[in-house]
Amino acid sequence: MELLISVIKIVVVMGVMLGIVAYVVLLERRLSAAIQNRIGPNRVGWQGLLQPIADVVKLVFKEDIVPLKSNRFIHDLAPIISLAVALTTFAVVPFGDKINLFGYDIKLQIADVNIGILFILALTSLGVYGLTLSGWSSNSKYALLGGVRSSAQMISYELSMGLAVLGVVMIAGSLQLDTIVEAQAGWKWNIILQPIGFITFVTAAFAETNRLPFDLPEAEPELVAGYHTEYSGMKFAAYYLSEYANMFVSSAIITTLYLGGWQVPFVHSFGFSDFWIGIIQVFGFLTKVILFVSFFIIIRWTIPRFRYDQLMNLGWKFMLPVSILNLLITGLVILLLS
Amino acid sequence: MSIEVIIFFLVAISAIVSAVLMVIQRNPVKSVLFMIVNFFCLAIIYLLLHAQFIAIIQILVYAGAIMVLFLFVIMLLNLGDESLLKEKANFRKMIAYLLSGVILLELIIGIILPPNTFLQTQSPEAVKIGSVEAIGASLFNNYLLPFEAVSILLLAAIVGVVVLAKKKFK
Numbered sequence: 001m002e003l004l005i006s007v008i009k010i011v012v013v014m015g016v017m018l019g020i021v022a023y024v025v026l027l028e029r030r031l032s033a034a035i036q037n038r039i040g041p042n043r044v045g046w047q048g049l050l051q052p053i054a055d056v057v058k059l060v061f062k063e064d065i066v067p068l069k070s071n072r073f074i075h076d077l078a079p080i081i082s083l084a085v086a087l088t089t090f091a092v093v094p095f096g097d098k099i100n101l102f103g104y105d106i107k108l109q110i111a112d113v114n115i116g117i118l119f120i121l122a123l124t125s126l127g128v129y130g131l132t133l134s135g136w137s138s139n140s141k142y143a144l145l146g147g148v149r150s151s152a153q154m155i156s157y158e159l160s161m162g163l164a165v166l167g168v169v170m171i172a173g174s175l176q177l178d179t180i181v182e183a184q185a186g187w188k189w190n191i192i193l194q195p196i197g198f199i200t201f202v203t204a205a206f207a208e209t210n211r212l213p214f215d216l217p218e219a220e221p222e223l224v225a226g227y228h229t230e231y232s233g234m235k236f237a238a239y240y241l242s243e244y245a246n247m248f249v250s251s252a253i254i255t256t257l258y259l260g261g262w263q264v265p266f267v268h269s270f271g272f273s274d275f276w277i278g279i280i281q282v283f284g285f286l287t288k289v290i291l292f293v294s295f296f297i298i299i300r301w302t303i304p305r306f307r308y309d310q311l312m313n314l315g316w317k318f319m320l321p322v323s324i325l326n327l328l329i330t331g332l333v334i335l336l337l338s
Numbered sequence: 339m340s341i342e343v344i345i346f347f348l349v350a351i352s353a354i355v356s357a358v359l360m361v362i363q364r365n366p367v368k369s370v371l372f373m374i375v376n377f378f379c380l381a382i383i384y385l386l387l388h389a390q391f392i393a394i395i396q397i398l399v400y401a402g403a404i405m406v407l408f409l410f411v412i413m414l415l416n417l418g419d420e421s422l423l424k425e426k427a428n429f430r431k432m433i434a435y436l437l438s439g440v441i442l443l444e445l446i447i448g449i450i451l452p453p454n455t456f457l458q459t460q461s462p463e464a465v466k467i468g469s470v471e472a473i474g475a476s477l478f479n480n481y482l483l484p485f486e487a488v489s490i491l492l493l494a495a496i497v498g499v500v501v502l503a504k505k506k507f508k
Binding site: 158 | 413
């Protein structure tokens, strides 16, 4: 029965997540259109709501082109790594409290591991391979430069990301994401307790997901399309999907670590039954995540791209010292309060 | 056979196969990939031994950071003709074969001969050792001095790297 519940959870979460990610693409196109005073895709279905399905159908039927003298196996493997890493990270993110369904207590989290944060950091560090290998296997200078840039960028920003998370870990006293969410009950959200850590983590998350203003691995004016220049059809779609999946999962992690996770303030004061409180909390989590995804999108369409040396200077000379300072201050305050 | 034993054998066999493939591969990038597969197999074996912390650090540090640097360097060097790197058989190589043969023999003897500790179940105390809390407690209680010494060593290495990197621009 335990196994069956887990399988059902995995299937439902994956299905819902892929659906949301497909619609995040539409959200980005509509939002960017609004920012640039255009209309955006609104022809397929009501307000363009069937656009993602039309896009996927188009991409499935496209020809898969593999460049000459490229390494076929690695060329096929790279997008799979990217997408798998992006989707697996969500496994440890709790999206709701325990909920009682058909007499079973179901925990709304796929895997409640006690090293949740380390799991997330390990997987994000593996995401580099998808980009680096695609760059190398394509046998193209633009792709190779994109791959090299992505690995340098991700290694640089992983450090400040890990150090920023440590502040949250020190406050909650645990690496388990569930405990971290519970420690933020009420209004004790970590964005209030850890403002510097929050800003560093969000900046690092932008760099790790290769989104503007840090999208140097795929900078269009310099590198055509960067690491996925030589990809077409479904393999290109896998990269496209993994970019948005990464964005969604990063927002989910930021929500969990800094915005109280599935906690909805004052939900208990309205006298709902436990079941409905559980449902409200899940929707509260999703609302926070979607709002943060919109923040990602708005940043992309309003801030220009950094230059490469600016990116490295920001990462090593500013964010790293700031996050170490944040760690020291957090430790000192915890010591004084205890 | 319990499911743990089945997983152990699957992972152990793929660890050995990937290690062998890593050594005999002509293409250095493929060698790196097989090494990553090997690290993953080792991480799963650590997990089977309830050492979650070491398992995740194995992936985070080795597969996630060190191998990325390996790949980075290999990609930038762009080793075109790998056959040029082939070494001829020499005295040094013979000794290497001999040593690895002896180690293999020792391992086989150690596993086969009694007392047979192969595939034993773990005691509850042994399970606790691998947790993050237990490792932290022992690092900061019993092994504080070695821990600090290692951190100073690492700091010295970082300072050394900065000094070496700065020299170029003078």
